[in-house]
Amino acid sequence: MSDNDIDEGEGPTADGSGIVAPDDETPTWSERKERSQGLSRLTYEYFERARREDQDLRVESDYVERDVLAFPAWPHEMVRNLALTSFFVGMTVFLAAAMPPHIGAPANPSNTPAVILPDWYLYWSFGLLKLGPLNPDLALLGGQKLMADRTYGVLANLVVVGFISIVPFLNKGAARRPVEQPFWAAVGVGGVVYAATISALSVKNLLPMDSHLLFDLTFLLPIVAGCIAYAVFKSMREGYMFELNRRYYRLRPPK
Amino acid sequence: MADEFAKGFTILVTAGLAWLTLAGWYNTPSFEGQQLTAADPTSGLTVYDQVALVLKDALFWFAILGFVTFVVVIPAVRKLREAYDGTPEVPE
Numbered sequence: 001m002s003d004n005d006i007d008e009g010e011g012p013t014a015d016g017s018g019i020v021a022p023d024d025e026t027p028t029w030s031e032r033k034e035r036s037q038g039l040s041r042l043t044y045e046y047f048e049r050a051r052r053e054d055q056d057l058r059v060e061s062d063y064v065e066r067d068v069l070a071f072p073a074w075p076h077e078m079v080r081n082l083a084l085t086s087f088f089v090g091m092t093v094f095l096a097a098a099m100p101p102h103i104g105a106p107a108n109p110s111n112t113p114a115v116i117l118p119d120w121y122l123y124w125s126f127g128l129l130k131l132g133p134l135n136p137d138l139a140l141l142g143g144q145k146l147m148a149d150r151t152y153g154v155l156a157n158l159v160v161v162g163f164i165s166i167v168p169f170l171n172k173g174a175a176r177r178p179v180e181q182p183f184w185a186a187v188g189v190g191g192v193v194y195a196a197t198i199s200a201l202s203v204k205n206l207l208p209m210d211s212h213l214l215f216d217l218t219f220l221l222p223i224v225a226g227c228i229a230y231a232v233f234k235s236m237r238e239g240y241m242f243e244l245n246r247r248y249y250r251l252r253p254p255k
Numbered sequence: 256m257a258d259e260f261a262k263g264f265t266i267l268v269t270a271g272l273a274w275l276t277l278a279g280w281y282n283t284p285s286f287e288g289q290q291l292t293a294a295d296p297t298s299g300l301t302v303y304d305q306v307a308l309v310l311k312d313a314l315f316w317f318a319i320l321g322f323v324t325f326v327v328v329i330p331a332v333r334k335l336r337e338a339y340d341g342t343p344e345v346p347e
Binding site for chain 1: 279280286
């Protein structure tokens with residue numbers, strides 16, 4: 001801001017003389033960076049030294065420079081990883097010390113609990129077993145169902161697992177960011193929301209809401225979320241930051 | 256924008272963690288019962304307990320209001336001032 005305030009009043013004239021900075025007064029970009037204060041100066045010096053050491057090492061070695069956009073593992077990546085590791089270890093120790101978990105009475109193997117549920121990360125599979133209302137009554141069979149509801153639920157598991165196992169074989173292109181491919185990103189958002197809603201369906205007798213409404217929402221919410229995500233990603237495909245990030249994240253072709 | 260977001264986020268997670276701990280001590284009567292939201296205990300409170308209960312409420316609102324202030328209010332005021340002054344928008 002203060003840089004702009006200096007040259008107020010003597011803007012570029014019609015002959016273009018104001019565009020050129022007065023010689024010996026305009027700082028270069030490196031001088032600008034060096035003059036800045038505090039943390040930004042420290043960061044600049046750190047990276048500048050790291051860059052310089054890197055350059056010296058490259059010059060004096062027969063190291064073949066790879067065309068990869070990254071920092072060296074030591075110290076940059078390792079410092080970051082140690083910081084993250086310390087944070088999570090500290091958080092675990094803090095929570096374990098401040099709020100020790102409850103240890104319940106030992107399980108009684110001769111008693112069946114009132115509520116039987118799988119672990120939470122398998123709720124989606126448990127929910128797929130409750131798709132009975134989608135199992136069609138076939139007029140050809142005189143209104144009978146082709147298979148039992150439980151068979152239908154197990155087959156639904158196969159469909160979901162089969163679809164997920166196809167994903168690695170789909171050509172998703174070189175894009176690394178959801179905003180580059182709004183449609184497929186929206187499909188992904190719908191899938192994540194569906195995982196949440198089908199998990200909620202699996203515990204429908206524990207949820208304080210109408211189970212028919214819950215069943216409808218299980219399939220409507222993913223579609224709604226996908227549409228919203230598509231609109232958001234589409235609207236994000238413009239602007240300065242989008243272009244900048246696209247240039248930054250584009251992988252360079254191998255030589 | 257990024258700086259303001261980091262400040263607000265720091266307030267949210269730090270004050271939120273402290274609130275979580277205090278609520279876990281005072282407002283979670285049993286592991287399988289109500290979690291973090293049960294009524295405050297009324298009897299047998301020492302001075303430290305009473306201070307902690309006041310601190311718990313203060314931290315809860317500090318987490319929410321601090322986050323909203325730095326992430327919503329301050330950027331909005333800046334945008335409004337930019338629009339009012341007619342200066343070009345700074346890309347963030």
